[in-house]
Amino acid sequence: MVRIFLAALVVAALSFAAPARAQDAPMQAVLQAHAELIVKSSRKAIGPAIDAVADSGLAQTQDVLQTWQAKRMWQRKADGVFFRGEEIDAKTSRLYDFDTGADVGIFANSDLKQVKPNSGVRAMLGAALVRFQLRDPDPSRRAEALAAIERAPSRQALAPLRAAIGDETDPALKARKVRAERLLTIAFDDDDAIRVAAIRDMGGDLGVDLRATLNPLVATDLRVFAGGDLPGGLNIARHVAPGDETLPRDTAYDMLVAASLAPARITAEEIRASLARHIDGGYVAGVPVAQLNADAARLRAYDGLVAQGLVPARVNDADIDGALASHRFAEVFAEPSPAVTGAARAALGQIETRVSANQILDLTLDALSLASIYFLAAIGLAITFGVMGVINMAHGEFIMMGAYTGFVVQQMIPNHTVSILVAIPLAFAVTFAAGVVMERLVIRWLYNRPLETLLATFGISIALQQLAKNIFGTQARPLTAPAWLDGAWVLNDIVSISYIRIAIAVLALIFLGVFLIVIKRTRLGLEIRAVTQNRRMAASMGINPDRVNVLTFGLGSGIAGVAGVAIGLFAKVTSELGGDYIVQSFMTVVVGGVGNIWGTLAGATMIGFLQKGIEWFNPSNTLAAQTYMIAFIILFIQFRPRGIVALRGRAAGD
């Protein structure tokens, strides 16, 4: 009160325009008390001024801080009084009183001085504002302030946050506030018992924020101590003996050197440099230079130089052992309280277990998703190769054609949802037609020559690929998914799967159903099975085998086209899109067992799980995963040459 009164006196003495109104204007008084700091606006010194305003307990505090932060606070040059200002034009501003909010009048900018806090000061003002924003009537402002705390937790935020929990009305915000308060308590509370209790409260929570809070608590620092005993008052994580696997002797000695506790070792490089410096008429310490191409001779020469007192002596093993023996190494927690670090370690251990369990779940979802992609890519092949026995190397190019069809449709129909709905049947139609043409022109002449089929369809494959390159260019074309497929289904911070992948899995299941219905329940399916089993017998029963073959091949190709649309949604559409899937697709069919859709499903599942499993062991290297997967498949074929689901007897075809 005394300070305010004094400040008021000063103001009163200096000012004619605002004579002795400080008693009725408490905020102005606070501002005037720190006027010098506020105008100087230095980040280092401004602290007390901000604190004084923030702690004033006045209703207008938030308004002042915001005005200040937004660079809208002006000082009248004549008497030094602060106002909230609104610029009318470049020359004049309208001023408002902070305490009463009253319009003071219009002033020329030349009579005023704008208070311009720099970004550092504005950040401090923001921190001071948090406590007010946390209780702001507008929920979005509260959420913003909370997000700021969550982004950058600080000790200062703890008390205002605690105070703001009680009268929070929005349940979601309240839950977030409680969680943030728990985390801040763990990190910053002064009472260790409360912190430990907070850690226990959180239990095995999987949130990344909890781990981000706990990890600094268990962070250790490897330190070296001279003599036999460690100084007291340190929270020691563990003692380390130099020479064990976490601390090799060389590293330990380097630590001593870095701490100036031991002389540095002379490296081979330094020996070489020293020798080069002391060459004397073709000799170094009596050793001819020509002999210095071996380590033993170099050491001899160097020791000669040491004897002459020209270079520092080498540090030998005995020196190192002695130095290491006279020092202690220990990992020291940055956090001083053993109770807190212990609780944090236990909590992290618990979290670890739950994290691995959830990671396995996540991996399973990933694997299933990959399996559905392989299945989708291979299901068309399961018809042309599995049922008809035709090796179609251009299958991948049919997938590519489907994807490009989707791209072209999207160019014409801007609405993504509609364009995908149009693209799927259109892709089927386009690739169905391509399949029929190919069957009529090429494949039907080669039914009994599988190797020639392979090569001829390969010729078609490179022709189609180059054609796509000529038409669409080499750059990747986007095929954008509808907006409702954006985002991911998030179970917790570890387990999540994008909606596109779920959609693809659903599509794969739909295809499985369609395939089963067509083959088992329709006339066409009956005829396909008849022609596959015994073409001539089927022909004598009145089935036209040529027609059935054309339709079967068209069906397989059409499904490849639809798969192309789906694959294009998450992969970039290029002319090489199909080539990326062709070998895996054949593998899927062969591993699963030719001629059986369940086999293809099993094959896709196995390959998907296998690839994800190998990637889990070596996550940085998908190339290695593919290599090992193929090697595994080659071995797998040894034990089940006919695939997982092998047909027996007549249906096997031979």
Added chain:
Amino acid sequence: MSFAARNPSVLIFLSVLALFTLLVTVMSEAIGTGLVSTSFVKILGKTLCLALVAVAMDLVWGYTGILSLGHFAFFGLGGYMIGMWLMYERTHEIAAAALAEGPIPPTEAEITAAIGNQIFGVVGSSDFPPVWAFADSLTLQLALVVMAPGLLALIFGWLAFRSRVTGVYLSILTQAMTLALALYLFQNDSGLRGNNGLSGLQNLPGVDAPQSHVSLWFFWASALALGVGYVFAAWLVGGKFGSVMRGIRDNEARVRFLGYSVESYKLVVFTLTAMIAGIAGALYYPQAGIINPAEIAPIASIYLAVWVAIGGRGRLYGAVIGAVFVSLVSSWFTGGQAPDVPLGFYTVKWVDWWLVVLGLSFVLVTLFAPRGIGGLFDLVTERQPPERHGANLGPDAGSLREKEASQ
């Protein structure tokens, strides 16, 4: 009857090859008129190596009926083996020379470290991986040129043949092997410099001769290798072994019932041809100067099958003709030398359209000329296949009669 008398085509082939070699030598820049540029000598030398691997492919596919889509992987593996020695020795020379500049002569360890830094710096490492253990020995690396592809083929073939994987399944499996090998080599920690591959292979360590001479030496070596390989292949298929090979191609079960160990025959042919492919690769890549994993991607092996099919499989000179013809025509079209064809509304650029033409012509050859270009020689020699009252299905299914073939 002497070998030459039984195989007149061998004599003709050898004389054509000798004449061609002589012609190129006389016209070369190094010791001839300079009509043929050094880079073209290299292209011709590389083409001869491709012809050699095509002969190997013909042995395994045209004669034994195994459509291997992995022989270009063996080819690349041979190239990698010789490339390791070339790169090591070359870098050794450079590193030793650079270190000798210093006041103190370098130790062996220092030189090795400098080489490691130079070679593996590009993949962020400086240590020699274990596969480079023999890189300093030419003899051992030359042995590996044959052994590495041979061993891989032996293991893979043993696994595949003993579980009776045949036909297209085997093709797909060999393709998977090739893909696996290529993907493995693409990794930086495979020890063979990842996708950078090995480079600077055109420089022979310890040789000061200009590239014009070196390329001619390699051209001669390639011609010699092709000649020897061709005679060996002709000898192999001309004897009893060759009869069994053809028997396996035409009807594997029948040969097995006759008491032959089909698997062993297949394994021998597969391994042997892999070794030949390795030798061809070891001669090819020093002329190309660089090898990287993209060279052994599955597509390369399929192209190999394309060459043999277009040339005419089941006859050795067909494979050579196919490889030479297609690879030279390909490099002519894709090299930008072929003139564009203006159609008024669109100009056909061969760089863009050559692959389309190649792919379609490949379909046409398969459908209408299963005997390939080599079949043209039958018109001259009036050699006719036996009349089987059916469509001519080429060497593979050609032994089937009309009834069987149309089943």
